[in-house]
Amino acid sequence: MSQEVLEGLLIPFLGTSLGAACVFVMKxxxxxRVQKALMGFxxxxxxxxxxWSLLIPSMEESAALGSLAFLPAVIGFWIGTVFxxxxxxxxxxxxxxxxxAEGPKSKLSKTIMMALAVTLHNIPEGMAVGVVLAGxxxxxxxxxxxxxxxxxxxxxxxxxxxxxxxxxxxxxAGSSRGRAFALxxxxxxxxPIGGILTILAASLxxxxxxxLLSFAAGAMLYVVVExxxxxxxxxxxSNIGVxxxxxxxxxxxxxxxxxx
Numbered sequence: 001m002s003q004e005v006l007e008g009l010l011i012p013f014l015g016t017s018l019g020a021a022c023v024f025v026m027k028x029x030x031x032x033r034v035q036k037a038l039m040g041f042x043x044x045x046x047x048x049x050x051x052w053s054l055l056i057p058s059m060e061e062s063a064a065l066g067s068l069a070f071l072p073a074v075i076g077f078w079i080g081t082v083f084x085x086x087x088x089x090x091x092x093x094x095x096x097x098x099x100x101a102e103g104p105k106s107k108l109s110k111t112i113m114m115a116l117a118v119t120l121h122n123i124p125e126g127m128a129v130g131v132v133l134a135g136x137x138x139x140x141x142x143x144x145x146x147x148x149x150x151x152x153x154x155x156x157x158x159x160x161x162x163x164x165x166x167x168x169x170x171x172x173a174g175s176s177r178g179r180a181f182a183l184x185x186x187x188x189x190x191x192p193i194g195g196i197l198t199i200l201a202a203s204l205x206x207x208x209x210x211x212l213l214s215f216a217a218g219a220m221l222y223v224v225v226e227x228x229x230x231x232x233x234x235x236x237x238s239n240i241g242v243x244x245x246x247x248x249x250x251x252x253x254x255x256x257x258x259x260x
Contacts, residue, residue, distance in 0.1 A: 004149075005133055005199065007152075008129060008133050008148055008149060008152040008195075009129065009130070009133070009152075009191075009192045009195045009196060009199075010192060011152045012125065012126070012129060012152055012155040012159050012188070012191050012192075013159075013189070013191055015155070015156030015157060015158070015159035015160045015163065015188075016122070016162060016163040016185065016187065016191070017163060017185050017188065018163065019159060019160040019161055019162060019163020019164040019165075019166075020163035020164065020166060020167040020180075020181050020183075020185050020188075021167075022163070022164040022167060023164075023167040023168060023170075023171045023177050023180045023181050023184070024181065026164075030164060030168050033240055035165060036231070036232045036240055036241040036244075037240045037241060037243075037244040038161030038162075038164070038244070039161075039165070039228050039231050039232040039241060039244075040228075040240065040241030040243070040245040040248065041158060041161060041244040041245065041247060041248040042159075042162055042228060043229055043232060043241075043245050044245040044246060044247060044248025044249035044250075044251075044252065045154050045155065045157060045158035045248040045249070045251065045252045046158065046220045046221070046223065046224050046228070046248075047221065047224055047245075047249055048154070048248070048250075048252035048253045048256070049128065049151055049155065049220065049252050049256070050216075050220045050224075051217075051253075052252070052253055052256040052257070053132060053150065053151040053154075053256055054132075054213045054214060054216050054217035054220075055073055055213070055214055055217045057132075057135075057147070057213055058073040058076065058209075058211075058217070059072075059073050059210070061135075061143075061209050061210040061213070062210045073210060073213075073214040073217075074214070076210065076211035076212065076214030076215040076218065077214040077215070077217055077218035077221075079211070079215050079218065080124065080214065080215035080217065080218025080219035080220075081218040081219065081221070083218075083219055084123075084124065084219045084222040084223065084226075085222065087120055087123070088102065088103065088120065088222075088226065089103060089104075090103060090104065091103050091120060092105070092106035092108055092113055115170070115183040115184070115187045116187075117227070118166045118187040119186075119187045121220075122187060122190050123190050123191075123194060123219070124219030124220045124222075125155050125159075125220065126190055126191030126192065126193065126194030127194045127195070127198060127216045127219065128155070128217070128219075129151060129152050129155060129191065130195030130197065130198030130199055131198050131209070131212045131213060131215075132147065132151050133152075133198075133199055134198050134199045134201070135148075135206070135209050135212075135213070136148045137199065139206070143209075146259040147256060147259065150252075150255040150256045150258070150259035151256070154251070154252040154255050154256070155191075159188060162187075162188075163184045163187075163188065164184075166180075166183060166187050167180040167183065167184035168180070170183055170184070232245070
């Protein structure tokens with residue numbers, strides 16, 4: 001595996017790990033205002049990445065279909081949405097401000113289920129990086145390494161606050177700093193694993209590349225609409241979430257255009 005691919009896979013994981021390490025340097029839990037700002041920023045990054053790095057390339061890869069070039073993007077998008085919907089129902093998890101866990105009943109601790117909630121929406125991010133890198137490796141004509149790197153960097157930037165959002169509440173809930181950091185890091189492990197699995201299947205990627213790109217977009221936008229936007233908009237300080245959404249969106253859009 002080339003150095004470029006390894007960097008592309010590990011940069012997002014590094015972002016999560018650095019965010020989780022905040023538990024060693026910050027004594028107090030993140031304020032509600034800061035948490036909403038970070039979630040809005042992450043949502044903006046994910047929405048822009050879904051459009052510029054995934055859906056638009058999906059339709060460009062299907063240009064031979066003419067006026068039906070949108071079809072693989074629509075089909076893949078819906079499959080990705082249904083896939084995350086299924087995971088949402090079969091994996092027990094607890095969102096940041098929720099009082100009750102979602103998914104099947106479980107005896108897992110609150111801290112574990114909070115980590116699982118973040119792990120859930122790291123899955124489509126890892127798949128997104130993996131499929132773009134696999135498309136580049138296999139010679140996808142409209143996918144450049146610059147575009148793949150922009151996606152990887154953008155997800156790493158939004159993973160930093162996600163890592164902190166996992167580790168800091170766990171610490172506040174009574175976990176040791178080491179345990180809170182470990183769970184924060186583990187929540188991001190699924191990203192490089194998902195990316196590696198996608199690349200290992202690279203020989204199968206090109207024929208269905210438009211579907212896989214839009215699949216990742218559908219899965220990512222499911223997470224944004226089902227989790228991040230409601231959490232950033234609930235209660236007080238919702239405006240800060242909206243502003244940071246716009247910051248994240250424009251940053252990811254600029255990265256994709258500048259580097260892609």
